[in-house]
Each structure stands twice: as structure tokens, then as C-alpha cells.
Amino acid sequence: MTPDAETVVELEGPYSLRATMRRFAVFGSDPTVRVRREETWVAFATASGPASVRYEQRGASVHAAAWGSGAGEAIARAPEHLGAHDATWRLEVDHPLAGPMVEASRGLRFGRTRRMIDRLLAVILGQKVTAEGAARSYRELVWRYGERAPGPNEKLWIAPSGWKSK
Numbered sequence: 001m002t003p004d005a006e007t008v009v010e011l012e013g014p015y016s017l018r019a020t021m022r023r024f025a026v027f028g029s030d031p032t033v034r035v036r037r038e039e040t041w042v043a044f045a046t047a048s049g050p051a052s053v054r055y056e057q058r059g060a061s062v063h064a065a066a067w068g069s070g071a072g073e074a075i076a077r078a079p080e081h082l083g084a085h086d087a088t089w090r091l092e093v094d095h096p097l098a099g100p101m102v103e104a105s106r107g108l109r110f111g112r113t114r115r116m117i118d119r120l121l122a123v124i125l126g127q128k129v130t131a132e133g134a135a136r137s138y139r140e141l142v143w144r145y146g147e148r149a150p151g152p153n154e155k156l157w158i159a160p161s162g163w164k165s166k
Contacts, residue, residue: 001067001151001152003054003151004067005075006063006064007063007064007075008061008063008064009061009062009064009079009082009084010060010061010084011060011062011082011084011109013107014106014107015062015107015109016057016107016108017040017055017056018035018036018037018040019105019108020107020108020110021033021035021040021055021082021111022040023111024042024111026119026122026135027122027135029136030135030138030139031139031142031143032142032149032157032159034156038056039055039056039057041053041055042055042081043153043157044074044115044158044159045070045158045161047070048070048073049068049069049070050068050147050150050158051066051067051070051074051150052066052149052151052153052156053065053071053075053078054153055078055082064078066151067149067151067152068151069150077114080112081113082109083109083111084109121138121159122134125137141160142157142158142160145160146158146160
């Protein structure tokens, strides 16, 4: 399936798509995010409509392809999602336990989504029940009140942007 919009984001310094994007998944079973070794899929609502985006790291750059009526807006936000504007500094530590932790997080960036409500619901659920129960409740809420994401990834869903009964 041909994407509705595409771009390539050039990144400086070490970069890890997997480490950066897996922070966007609320729980391991989050139906709005699929993090794999070679690619990450993310689905969300934009002002222009729903979008699903596939990010693929290719060396020092990331190729982003988007589907849906919100594809153009999603692609415009790709550098922000990927943390392209983060400073590429190296943390220096001299503690024997901290060194391996810093090395393990090399390439991690703190991308921004600007989608507070998508995540706020999951955080609230996590305060009320066990993590397993919160993950199940979040999944079921997305499946019941959300919508299927556009594009070729049939397992991806978009979190609800408004609470309407179906």
C-alpha cells in the first residue's frame, strides 16, 4: 500500500529508534504502538484526521511513511517524535554501576508527541488497579472507543480522541 506522505529525518550522533519510540507505548500491549527491532508503527489522531506512521531507521536517518487523512500533519511532526531537536551530548560518569546504564541508553532521545490525553487515561488507570489490569482496561477502551488506524498495519489502533458511545 502506497503511503500518503513520506519524509526522511537526518539525525546527528548515535540514535536508537527502538529505545526512543518504545517510550511511547503505554504498556507492552498498547494497541496504538508497535515497536519492532527494525521498525516502529504509531497511530494517532491529528487535527486533519487519523494517521498511522511507520518509522524505519536506516543508518543515521529515519524514513517515515504515513497513511490516512492526517498523514501530512503526522509527517510534519516526525522530527519532533524522533527527538531530532534534542541535544546530542554525552553523559560522563565515573561510577562502576552507572557506566553500563549510560552505555545501554546510548542513542535514546526524548521525542515529543503533544498527545497528553492519549497517555493520561493509561496513567490514571495505572493508579487504580494492577499494571496488568490497567493494560487490559486501556486496550479494551482503545478497542471499544478508538478506531482502526489507516494503512497496511491491520493490528494498529488509534486511541479515542472524544468519548462517544458506539
